[in-house]
Amino acid sequence: MAKIFDAAEVAKHNTPEDCWVCLYGDVWDVTEFLPGHPGGSKIILQLAGRDATEDYDPIHPPGTLEGNLKPEAKLGKIDPATIPLAKPDDAEKEQEKEGPPDMQSLLNLDEIEEVATKQVSKKCWAYYYSAADDLISKSFNNLVYKQILLRPRVFVDCTRCDTSTSLLGHKVGIPLYVSPAAMARLAHPDGEHGIAQGISTFGALQIVSNNASMTPEQIVEGSLPGQIFGWQLYVQNDRKKSEDMLVRINKMSDKYKFICLTLDAPVPGKREHDEKQQTVGASLPVSSSIKEAGGKPGGGGVGQQLFWGTAADLTWESTLPWLAKHTKLPIVLKGLQTHEDAYLAAQYAPQVKAIILSNHGGRALDTAPPAVHTLLEIRKYCPEVFSRIEVWVDGGIKRGTDVVKALCLGAKAVGVGRPALFGLGAGGTEGVHRTFEILKAETETCMRLLGVEKVSKLGPKHINSRAVERDIYDGHAGLEKLGLWVKANL
Numbered sequence: 001m002a003k004i005f006d007a008a009e010v011a012k013h014n015t016p017e018d019c020w021v022c023l024y025g026d027v028w029d030v031t032e033f034l035p036g037h038p039g040g041s042k043i044i045l046q047l048a049g050r051d052a053t054e055d056y057d058p059i060h061p062p063g064t065l066e067g068n069l070k071p072e073a074k075l076g077k078i079d080p081a082t083i084p085l086a087k088p089d090d091a092e093k094e095q096e097k098e099g100p101p102d103m104q105s106l107l108n109l110d111e112i113e114e115v116a117t118k119q120v121s122k123k124c125w126a127y128y129y130s131a132a133d134d135l136i137s138k139s140f141n142n143l144v145y146k147q148i149l150l151r152p153r154v155f156v157d158c159t160r161c162d163t164s165t166s167l168l169g170h171k172v173g174i175p176l177y178v179s180p181a182a183m184a185r186l187a188h189p190d191g192e193h194g195i196a197q198g199i200s201t202f203g204a205l206q207i208v209s210n211n212a213s214m215t216p217e218q219i220v221e222g223s224l225p226g227q228i229f230g231w232q233l234y235v236q237n238d239r240k241k242s243e244d245m246l247v248r249i250n251k252m253s254d255k256y257k258f259i260c261l262t263l264d265a266p267v268p269g270k271r272e273h274d275e276k277q278q279t280v281g282a283s284l285p286v287s288s289s290i291k292e293a294g295g296k297p298g299g300g301g302v303g304q305q306l307f308w309g310t311a312a313d314l315t316w317e318s319t320l321p322w323l324a325k326h327t328k329l330p331i332v333l334k335g336l337q338t339h340e341d342a343y344l345a346a347q348y349a350p351q352v353k354a355i356i357l358s359n360h361g362g363r364a365l366d367t368a369p370p371a372v373h374t375l376l377e378i379r380k381y382c383p384e385v386f387s388r389i390e391v392w393v394d395g396g397i398k399r400g401t402d403v404v405k406a407l408c409l410g411a412k413a414v415g416v417g418r419p420a421l422f423g424l425g426a427g428g429t430e431g432v433h434r435t436f437e438i439l440k441a442e443t444e445t446c447m448r449l450l451g452v453e454k455v456s457k458l459g460p461k462h463i464n465s466r467a468v469e470r471d472i473y474d475g476h477a478g479l480e481k482l483g484l485w486v487k488a489n490l
Helices: 007-011 064-068 090-098 109-119 122-129 136-146 191-202 216-220 239-250 272-279 302-306 316-326 339-346 371-381 400-408 418-450 484-488
Strands: 018-023 026-029 074-078 165-167 170-172 176-178 205-208 229-233 256-262 331-336 352-357 390-394 413-416
Touching: 007 018, 109 122, 109 418, 122 418, 136 371, 136 400, 176 191, 176 418, 191 205, 191 216, 191 418, 216 229, 229 239, 239 256, 239 316, 256 316, 256 352, 331 339, 339 352, 339 371, 352 371, 371 390, 371 400, 400 413, 400 418, 413 418
Parallel strands: 176 205, 176 413, 205 229, 229 256, 256 331, 331 352, 352 390, 390 413
Antiparallel strands: 018 026, 026 074, 165 170
């Protein structure tokens, strides 16, 4: 019979030498695990001696405890009658009284984000909203779309509109996908599974985050036949961890159709909103510059902790051959920000099937270029890339007109990360569905007013991008075009 502990007794074990926590009603001795915790020991010590379930649950997929702690670390049960009840603050009381509005009353993504901000915790909002340094790249990601003008045609039958297309050879209902977005259960218990369910009726694709708060199996459970998923991979310093995950994903190739290797954040950016929120309630101020033994983050935000263990030594020459040994799934490279890298990626076809132009939502290197700039660079310096591999984009998408403008510039698909998370925060699965409903309707309206019936017919003639073209990179192409590419001008 399990031993029953009094909460007051558990509270005494709150030091680095003697650290207990309560999770899901069980008492665990995590003292030996402190040095090995990927996010550093400080975050655990802030919860030492008390019930950590509320902080732990939205971040860790099921099985994490059992996979990292010895069976004898589970000491017994906590007596629930001895746990002091937390008193909600005034904001929480007001939120509880109001509740989320009818999702159909929300007309755009800004309204959905506003509702989500009121519904989710401050920690959740800070992690989702935050971006690097002064948030310049994050803001410009959206602003640049406003600088592109549309060119509507008239006297065209616009009664028909078909948003379906194909991605990596798979039919999808809309050229809009969910970018890999971590820690969805911070926003709502539905988590990444809720996102999958919310977009299912649109035939949309979802790239599941390497740092998802649910298991890969849970996320795709109950998905519709033909619904497409990709798995994001952050290669770990301990390659065995990444190889084990690839084995797991390979076994689910009926759902997970590709590996999305993320390259735009080999190290985490400095996200000040996230870091400041992490210090709330802490005994000592912490920042990304403070490290524990072994170089682990001594604090910082959720982002700093998630990135611990991510490999920063990836190269074209070593990483793609390594991947080929461990998966036969197509590779999508995420985070390219120059035409030179897009050109290099195209030379690794057919292993590399697509690239995603992305600056990590402005969360890695501030003042890095928006995807629109990189799209225009490719069109200027190496347009043959578009015929060799698919080019996807993400970052800053707020309207269906943004989606259409990206497609006109040659993008095959357009991703949204924060909007999916904020939709989840605003109304769970229903909020995600409403987010995609709005974007799809706006995309169709835009296409009709341009006089375009099919996604494949969208092109540069439907937009005026001169205001943006003036600002793109104008230096040497930096390319060595050899052999067939030059001769055939592909």
